[in-house]
Amino acid sequence: MQQFSIGELSLHAGVKVPTIRYYEQIGLLEAPLRTQGNQRRYGRAQLERLRFIAHARAMGFAMDSLRSLLRIAGHRQGPCADVDALARAHLAEVDDRIASLTRLRGELVAMLSGGRHGTVGECRIVEVLSDHEQCASAH
Amino acid sequence: MQQFSIGELSLHAGVKVPTIRYYEQIGLLEAPLRTQGNQRRYGRAQLERLRFIAHARAMGFAMDSLRSLLRIAGHRQGPCADVDALARAHLAEVDDRIASLTRLRGELVAMLSGGRHGTVGECRIVEVLSDHEQCASAH
DNA sequence: TTAATCCCTCTAGTCACTGGAGGTTCAAGG
DNA sequence: CCTTGAACCTCCAGTGACTAGAGGGATTAA
Numbered sequence A, B: 001m002q003q004f005s006i007g008e009l010s011l012h013a014g015v016k017v018p019t020i021r022y023y024e025q026i027g028l029l030e031a032p033l034r035t036q037g038n039q040r041r042y043g044r045a046q047l048e049r050l051r052f053i054a055h056a057r058a059m060g061f062a063m064d065s066l067r068s069l070l071r072i073a074g075h076r077q078g079p080c081a082d083v084d085a086l087a088r089a090h091l092a093e094v095d096d097r098i099a100s101l102t103r104l105r106g107e108l109v110a111m112l113s114g115g116r117h118g119t120v121g122e123c124r125i126v127e128v129l130s131d132h133e134q135c136a137s138a139h
Numbered sequence C: 001t002t003a004a005t006c007c008c009t010c011t012a013g014t015c016a017c018t019g020g021a022g023g024t025t026c027a028a029g030g
Numbered sequence D: 001c002c003t004t005g006a007a008c009c010t011c012c013a014g015t016g017a018c019t020a021g022a023g024g025g026a027t028t029a030a
Helices: A006-013 A017-025 A044-058 A063-074 A081-114 A125-130 B006-013 B017-025 B044-058 B063-074 B081-114 B125-130
Strands: none
Touching: A006 A017, A006 A044, A017 A044, A044 A063, A063 A081, A081 B081, B006 B017, B006 B044, B017 B044, B044 B063, B063 B081
């Protein structure tokens, strides 16, 4: 069973060492085993969890969403009603994000293909991102 | 030509009043006109810009990405090479996000439909979000 | 014109990190 | 074994992006 020092974990997960300690401090990551000399040693599972956190954060999920996603992910054994509701809420959030991003994507593509040389149509990136009506969830 | 007080702007854009002042302070929003009594008055264009900012932030774009998106959006008159490159970079970022979110969506759907009562398959939400290989851009 | 509401600036607090000081532990080479 | 340099430890202070509050002035509806 593989063991990682905090530096190795940092490398493998792409998360800075102080950030790992911070996550431990706020309870996002469980406190790992320690060596005789008080240094942290992590296993595979904790690496996965940290990657999960890093990736979710990079995608813009709030810390709260993250905690509940982790809760969902923890319930691999058949969701209770509680977890089910969480999953539903996240599905809605995810759908909104995908819709927004897809529209933005369309605009970027149009910009790149359409307006390349001199003459241009309207760039609607601003409208795409500023039109709040098209955004199902409040924020 | 319509004028908004900072409070009205806040309502229409869904951004808190102190946040608007903060955005002005850091130069994301240009300083608006003032009344005789020194109160801020905004126009349509600034409302659009603020909505843009709010929406982009809600979707998890970093402040830096945001500034450059604004730069792109500003160049509605035929992109120079510079802006073109920015747009390309954002397209890549947007594509990555869409891909990640789509996979996460699939997992959430599978959880909700598949594992509802008792017997369950594996929940792979963690794997979906923790698999860094499938993420084209570094973060 | 006066009262309620909104706005002003300034300062301080929060959250999620990020970095540094000062000291300890680990592991590879001699 | 023993050393030595990189990596680790704790603690504390700083940053970015807000957020809230105090103390006081402006606007507007009655």
